[in-house]
Amino acid sequence: MLKLVLPTPKYLDSVKNAIAEYQAHPSPFDIQVVKIMIDAQKDNFKAYFQDVENKRLGIGLPEGYVPNTTLWLIDDDQYIGSFDIRHGLNDYLMQNGGHIAYQIIPSARRKGYVKAGLKLSLDYARKNLGIGKALLTCNFDNVASYRAMISVMRECGGEEISPSIIDGHQEHRVWINTLPK
Numbered sequence: 001m002l003k004l005v006l007p008t009p010k011y012l013d014s015v016k017n018a019i020a021e022y023q024a025h026p027s028p029f030d031i032q033v034v035k036i037m038i039d040a041q042k043d044n045f046k047a048y049f050q051d052v053e054n055k056r057l058g059i060g061l062p063e064g065y066v067p068n069t070t071l072w073l074i075d076d077d078q079y080i081g082s083f084d085i086r087h088g089l090n091d092y093l094m095q096n097g098g099h100i101a102y103q104i105i106p107s108a109r110r111k112g113y114v115k116a117g118l119k120l121s122l123d124y125a126r127k128n129l130g131i132g133k134a135l136l137t138c139n140f141d142n143v144a145s146y147r148a149m150i151s152v153m154r155e156c157g158g159e160e161i162s163p164s165i166i167d168g169h170q171e172h173r174v175w176i177n178t179l180p181k
């Protein structure tokens, strides 16, 4: 069964395999929470689980940062990808990043996982964080991500708004209802 879980040592063997995949097939759109997870392997995840929990609780955040919840997408006890839900938006996230970031392991791509994980993330955001509509953004060059967000927006309801121009590139921006229509 497909589910989202808070990071837990229970799935570490599978996560270590995923890290090897991510490292073998890097993409320019790899997300920050996956980079942090890859980095955590260096000291065998010693501080990792406490760090993600602190970010979820908003403890020790740098000035201007919003709390975020990192979730792992698990299918049949295997790590499939990461979803990162920001609990609110600041000026930067309005332009670039939005509420939800995601990444799927290379071997599980093009099987519908991100769309399924996004719908679970929207449900999580509504039930646990009180988010009524979630902003998603992606680089104009990221065709797969854009197709995923448009597809989920059509299914759940929402609207596409004007792209932002940030750091020299354009970002698509889409609002999606967290309560499907």
Ligand SMILES: CC(C)(COP(=O)(O)OP(=O)(O)OC[C@H]1O[C@@H](n2cnc3c(N)ncnc32)[C@H](O)[C@@H]1OP(=O)(O)O)[C@@H](O)C(=O)NCCC(=O)NCCS
Pocket (backbone or CB within 6 Å): 027, 029, 030, 031, 101, 102, 103, 104, 105, 108, 109, 110, 111, 112, 113, 114, 115, 116, 137, 138, 139, 142, 143, 144, 145, 147, 148, 151
């Ligand atoms: C973007 C990403 C999450 C897509 O995950 P995925 O599980 O392969 O996506 P899905 O199988 O759910 O497919 C989503 C849509 O994208 C399309 N798609 C997937 N990969 C594609 C590709 N390489 N080229 C074109 N379209 C693609 C699918 O056909 C589908 O479109 P549809 O709904 O119109 O049929 C994945 O490629 C990834 O992890 N990329 C690196 C990190 C990243 O880009 N994160 C997003 C940052 S904004």
